[in-house]
Amino acid sequence: MVELSLEKFFSGDKVGLAKLITLIENDDPKADEIIHRIYPEMKNTCRIGFTGPPGVGKSTLLEKVIMELRKKKKTVAVVVVDPTSPFTGGAILGDRIRMSKVYLDEGVFIRSMASRGSLGGIADKTKSVCDLLDAFGFDYIFIETVGVGQVEIDIMNASHITVVILAPGAGDGIQTLKAGLMEIGDIFVVNKGDRDGADQLVNLIRYTIELKQEKPQQETLVIKTMGRKGEGVSEFVNGICNLCMSLEERGTFSTQKEAWVRKEISGLVEREILERFWKNSDKKLILKECIKDIISGKITPFEAKKILLKKKR
Numbered sequence: 001m002v003e004l005s006l007e008k009f010f011s012g013d014k015v016g017l018a019k020l021i022t023l024i025e026n027d028d029p030k031a032d033e034i035i036h037r038i039y040p041e042m043k044n045t046c047r048i049g050f051t052g053p054p055g056v057g058k059s060t061l062l063e064k065v066i067m068e069l070r071k072k073k074k075t076v077a078v079v080v081v082d083p084t085s086p087f088t089g090g091a092i093l094g095d096r097i098r099m100s101k102v103y104l105d106e107g108v109f110i111r112s113m114a115s116r117g118s119l120g121g122i123a124d125k126t127k128s129v130c131d132l133l134d135a136f137g138f139d140y141i142f143i144e145t146v147g148v149g150q151v152e153i154d155i156m157n158a159s160h161i162t163v164v165i166l167a168p169g170a171g172d173g174i175q176t177l178k179a180g181l182m183e184i185g186d187i188f189v190v191n192k193g194d195r196d197g198a199d200q201l202v203n204l205i206r207y208t209i210e211l212k213q214e215k216p217q218q219e220t221l222v223i224k225t226m227g228r229k230g231e232g233v234s235e236f237v238n239g240i241c242n243l244c245m246s247l248e249e250r251g252t253f254s255t256q257k258e259a260w261v262r263k264e265i266s267g268l269v270e271r272e273i274l275e276r277f278w279k280n281s282d283k284k285l286i287l288k289e290c291i292k293d294i295i296s297g298k299i300t301p302f303e304a305k306k307i308l309l310k311k312k313r
């Protein structure tokens with residue numbers, strides 16, 4: 001089954017791609033082998049993260065961005081990750097409807113990843129799915145995610161470019177600026193430009209960037225858009241493409257890949273060591289004893305650590 005899907009994948013069949021993604025998503029034991037097989041095919045394709053509060057128009061804008069890139073004959077893949085709302089089981093259908101104009105396009109691939117309540121490893125899985133999309137050969141890979149939690153920040157850390165999307169109204173802008181999105185944004189978009197307060201929000205963002213930027217290496221783009229009408233979208237797409245190009249020219253993609261690979265290896269090693277450590281049933285017993293002793297005041301957690309890490313003779 002995996003062999004057949006890989007065969008399809010390498011022949012450019014999106015059904016094969018979709019099947020492999022499902023295996024990765026479900027923690028299939030063959031996941032390692034899949035990554036092993038596709039790894040040499042990766043081309044370091046530009047990964048662009050879209051993040052921002054719920055309902056600001058990320059999907060609407062993304063659809064317009066895809067349409068613009070398709071005009072330039074570029075192929076596009078989108079991963080929609082929804083870690084914050086395990087209750088929106090309808091995510092997949094929702095995105096199909098929201099991006100309906102591009103859903104059936106041959107050069108477009110859209111995939112939703114709903115976490116269904118389990119947040120563990122969603123950022124790692126998103127990265128592996130992006131690796132698959134990269135190896136498949138898309139020209140651009142987009143990742144849409146809602147909110148500003150640690151999971152989203154982890155997901156955004158696996159993108160080359162992070163686009164923060166805000167909209168005027170309901171105090172969203174100010175809240176988000178406070179919540180740490182300011183630090184991760186490479187491009188800022190104020191969508192719903194038809195609404196009152198859009199220009200003020202643009203100014204507020206520009207002002208905040210100026211205050212925070214110690215050494216302005218390059219000007220951070222702040223763009224006003226109207227997702228529904230498509231206004232501002234071509235400026236936005238040019239901004240994305242230009243930033244992709246300049247990052248590539250400056251060698252940022254390679255340095256970033258090095259950092260990602262280092263982080264990935266450390267993560268894998270740490271997980272394996274932890275698993276091996278706790279698999280040893282002795283350790284669990286010792287832990288239980290230690291907890292009792294700590295609670296009764298016999299030892300401290302530091303002493304417990306020493307006891308747990310002591311090698312058996």
Ligand SMILES: Nc1nc2c(ncn2[C@@H]2O[C@H](COP(=O)(O)OP(=O)(O)OP(=O)(O)O)[C@@H](O)[C@H]2O)c(=O)[nH]1
Nearest residue numbers: 053054055056057058059060146192193226227228
């Ligand atoms: N007024 C106005 N509404 C817009 C604009 N762009 C998008 N919307 C509307 O905003 C609503 C939310 O749009 P989505 O694209 O689903 O927003 P999202 O950020 O992807 O939402 P989640 O994925 O649920 O977080 C929809 O009803 C859109 O039609 C715009 O420029 N102006």
Ligand SMILES: [Mg+2]
Nearest residue numbers: 058059060144
């Ligand atoms: Mg959306």
